Amino acid sequence: IEQTAVQNDKLAILGKIAAAIAHEIRNPLTSIRGFIQLLRPHLMNLGKEEYARIILAEIDRANDIIFEFLNSSKPTAPLTTEVPISSLLREVVLLTESEALMKGCEIEWMEHASEQPLTVSIDVKQIKQVFLNMIRNAIDAIVEVAHLRKGTIQIHAAKDGKYVAVTIRDNGQGMDERTLERLFDPFFTTKNEGTGLGLSVSYRIIRNHGGVIEVDSQQEEWTQFVIRLPITIGDHTRPSSSLGEW
Numbered sequence: 001i002e003q004t005a006v007q008n009d010k011l012a013i014l015g016k017i018a019a020a021i022a023h024e025i026r027n028p029l030t031s032i033r034g035f036i037q038l039l040r041p042h043l044m045n046l047g048k049e050e051y052a053r054i055i056l057a058e059i060d061r062a063n064d065i066i067f068e069f070l071n072s073s074k075p076t077a078p079l080t081t082e083v084p085i086s087s088l089l090r091e092v093v094l095l096t097e098s099e100a101l102m103k104g105c106e107i108e109w110m111e112h113a114s115e116q117p118l119t120v121s122i123d124v125k126q127i128k129q130v131f132l133n134m135i136r137n138a139i140d141a142i143v144e145v146a147h148l149r150k151g152t153i154q155i156h157a158a159k160d161g162k163y164v165a166v167t168i169r170d171n172g173q174g175m176d177e178r179t180l181e182r183l184f185d186p187f188f189t190t191k192n193e194g195t196g197l198g199l200s201v202s203y204r205i206i207r208n209h210g211g212v213i214e215v216d217s218q219q220e221e222w223t224q225f226v227i228r229l230p231i232t233i234g235d236h237t238r239p240s241s242s243l244g245e246w
């Protein structure tokens with residue numbers, strides 16, 4: 001509990017910083033990008049086009065980091081709509097399937113079968129981002145052990161009391177103790193190209209929706225995330241923790 005409180009403080013501070021400076025950094029980045037584009041043919045003539053490529057890639061990376069902050073650090077309430085969790089998952093699977101296949105892993109999505117669809121009141125864009133993050137992390141983890149086994153990502157949703165529990169399980173490289181302890185920390189990453197923001201942002205988004213994320217992993221074997229979101233069948237009131245603040 002103590003650790004969660006510290007983490008929330010960290011996120012609160014980061015949120016304020018993000019909101020305050022992200023735009024200011026973004027504008028100069030955009031003009032740098034434009035001028036590099038203009039210089040590109042000249043660099044090409046000098047046989048230095050590679051420099052332009054690297055500069056552009058790094059600018060894009062910086063932009064990605066800012067985007068991940070901004071995307072969910074806005075101090076406005078989430079834009080809430082009521083959707084069946086299955087249609088959201090279907091879309092997320094569609095979006096990631098080809099990327100997964102290209103990297104040699106299969107997504108098994110077991111659609112929830114029941115008369116009553118499991119509905120959640122969510123900011124679709126934000127929750128979609130959470131699931132996309134998690135599936136991309138699963139793909140990354142699978143790629144690391146692609147020489148050992150065929151990668152599979154299993155996704156399913158089930159009713160769990162007042163919640164919809166979405167499980168995302170992969171048979172990728174898993175995590176060691178240290179990673180398990182720190183994976184929700186902002187900027188914690190074990191990847192060369194990682195931002196370390198995916199899970200900290202996801203954590204906050206889910207919390208703002210009145211939900212929780214749980215993680216379990218076996219190093220070298222598998223990782224499983226369970227995301228619980230409040231079910232909203234016949235309940236149009238919003239949980240009090242969903243004001244969208246950091």
Ligand code: ADP
Nearest residue numbers: 137138141183189190194195196197198199223
């Ligand atoms: P990033 O993906 O940029 O590193 P995240 O916050 O999304 O940032 O993830 C933080 C770290 O958590 C990752 O670098 C990785 O070590 C670990 N991680 C997340 N998801 C998984 C997974 N499915 N399997 C193994 N490790 C994972």
